[in-house]
Amino acid sequence: MRLKREQVRFLAGRIVDDLVKEKLIEVDRSDLEMLRVMVDDFVLDQLLIEDRLNDEVRKLLDQYRDKMRRENISYQDMFKMIKKRLIDERNLVV
Numbered sequence: 819m820r821l822k823r824e825q826v827r828f829l830a831g832r833i834v835d836d837l838v839k840e841k842l843i844e845v846d847r848s849d850l851e852m853l854r855v856m857v858d859d860f861v862l863d864q865l866l867i868e869d870r871l872n873d874e875v876r877k878l879l880d881q882y883r884d885k886m887r888r889e890n891i892s893y894q895d896m897f898k899m900i901k902k903r904l905i906d907e908r909n910l911v912v
Contacts, residue, residue: 821865830858868912875901 821829834854837843845853875897879886886896905912 823862826861826865827854827858830854830861833857864912867910871901871904871910871912875904 831854834845834850834857838845838850878900879893879896882896885891886893904910
């Protein structure tokens with residue numbers, strides 16, 4: 819995960835606060851903190867999906883390291899290509 823937990827919590831709070839401020843959503847004051855926590859949990863879940871996907875891509879690349887070396891394919895290019903293919907196959911948004 820590229821963001822620290824505190825950064826995610828801060829962003830979740832800002833998202834909720836901005837949505838309320840712009841009157842894009844209506845929330846009782848008593849429910850604001852619960853909504854912030856829900857958005858925080860959602861963002862964290864999405865970031866963890868990407869982390870798990872990156873781990874899976876790294877494991878796949880380990881299996882093809884020799885072939886990549888022989889065919890002069892860069893690790894970064896292959897990483898991006900495999901990650902994109904998995905995202906497309908799984909209909910993920912990352």
